[in-house]
Amino acid sequence: MSTPPTSSGPQLRSFASTNRFLTEIASPSSLRPGYVLVGDEIFLYDRCRKAVLSTLVPEDFRDFSLHDLDLSETSIFEALDRAQTPSLMAPFQVLFIRNIKNLYGRGSKKEEFAAIEAYFRSPNPQALILFVADHIRIPTDVRRMDYQDKERFDRIRETLGEWCGTVELARVDENDAVRWIADTAESRSVRFDPDAARELADSLGADMMLISSEFEKLLLYVEGKNRVTLGDVETMVLAAKQRSLYELTDAISAKDRPRALALLHGLLNASDGGEDAAIGHLYMLARTFRQMLIILEKNVRDSRAIWQALWQGFRMPPFAAEDLIRQARRYKSRRELTRALRLVARADLELRSSPVNKVLVLERLVLDLCAEPKSSLYEPSMQFAIEM
Template sequence: MPALRSFAVVDRFLAELGTPAMKPGYVLLGDEPFLYQRARSGVLGQLVPSDLRDFCLHDLELGSDLTIFDALNLAQTPSLMAPFQVLFVRGLKALYGRGAKKEEFAALDKYFRAPNPGALLLFVADHLQLPADLRRLEREDKERYDRIRETLGEHCGIVELQAVAEPDAIAWVQQTAAGRGVQIDADAARELVDALAGQMMTIAQELEKLILYVSEPARVESTVTAKPNTITLADVETMVLAAKQRSLYELTDAISGRDRARSLLLLRGLLNASDGGEDSAIGHLYMLARTFRQMLILHEKNVRDSRAVWNVLWPGFRMPPFAADDLIAQARRYRSRGELAGALRLIARADQEIRSSPVDKSLVLERLVLDLASPGKVHQHNEAA
């Protein structure tokens, strides 16, 4: 499979693992969930034996209950049950909050001058959004990006999880389908990527369904024009555009309209249409966070016409054209920026809970949707922040 530029940074990172070139720490920089999952799965596959996972894999979240000193202490302490430890440290934004954090950075500097060779630290900086073209980086994210490179970048490798460029997304769809023995027409691949606004996690899920769909004998027998093991534009329109594409915006419409019963019903439809696994749950949360961030910008810029959307939302962060008017209307249902910010905090809390391996991820999502559709919960979480 030919290399794609958007995946090159993650692929180079994975190629370093287990070699003398591997660094004692890396920063996974950016909020692209598909590339993050690609990096995480590669780390687990190479460095975390499945039978030792409970002893050598640590998912940590910086905050009031855990500090960077705790994380470094854990990394420095050899495990009695496993020869190597992998630590994913989320919530990196806390390290760059108010205050100089001189003691924290001094502790990091001390650790990396004599790191534990039996541990790998992976800092997850998903509070930044990196576009496919870094020259289009927002000023606030640029400042955060530079600050991380100036501090942790002195000791750690930087793995930039940028938004996947549209040509690479299309090529990935074609290559992935070919690897499964399925051909996808160029128009169908382009429509799949465009219809799902380039969101790779969702694209991967929908491609899997399309591959299974065109492999079914009943699909070929139902129409004389269908070719076996070939995904056509009509297949994408049938399987994706008619159902999945609009379901997320229907969900946010119900949430912004405070219709809890309809919100829950639409969420269950989304869950039933996916495999319900970790990737799916993270994908749903990511799309909710993305949509609420879009609404926040539309609200702040007082956008009232879909033609203005293209001026305030940058390429790679725009919704599909069919959803523009709906999303503008949904954003105007919120009375203040604080309400939308409170909704994003609820989503972030659910994301943290999902990644801490709850017994039932669907229950986490259901509780989130009920909270988002309850004005009191959104106000309460905004005031608490």
């Protein structure tokens, strides 16, 4: 799915570096012979790439003028030779060079950097080289950059940065993501309610690639009424539903019965299946309590350790990691969490037995989960909880 056009102006700090890049490539007088795109924010990289192609590479000439090279397969000498050689078939050449971490591996690479320096001292004016450094992660707050990433970035500045412009593809700030949603919707003649934009950004952890994809789905969903509400986001975006569930387990772990019941009804009202979605909510509750049980057993204390403790396919969305660690630590022992799993298993058995009112089953479950443990509640089997 194509990325929607952005209306991000200079007031959005997260887009400032890419905005400067887009301004430079739009004018031959400001275009540099090379750039380094540093960072793993795919949305911003995609934005830069599309701008380069639309500005410098006519669609009819792309087979002859666009080159995607990988330094694990092609040497830097061959890439530079290709850039230096004028094309007989196209007026301009663009080279995207990936895996530049190979330039900074073992050995001094003196010959490689000497060749790069020689090229940029006399570059081909009809060519643009874009080095892609997507092995570096730049957080929203650069002061929190990992030491190893910072060291890698400094080496790029000291070498390629001497000849090339640097474009930072840092993670997008959450407030900027919210503004992007509202501004881009407005440019498409759609009103995106502020609380809906905030929920979309929050539930997807400000991941702009996911946000842009869900944004398009929402605009299709509201076609005709041209307005996106909080309810639309909660209905259409899976992560928003998961977010509501983590809020429910937060209230349960805090023993806050009124808030837990209110959140339960909010989940049911937002579900496509209404009461019939109850089994799905129980599955997610069981999964979440199992995650908390492992977090407690392995004494996980920060979000980095959580990815080692939980295996692939059994992890929570990134936005929920810190919340779930905090919730797990509210339980004093493994016994309390196994009790919660037994209660969920009992409710699951009751729901599958076609009760008169499924909502009452879920309400009783939430009240029991919020209550202090009693010895009689440890008697049922764990079989159903394990299956869930």
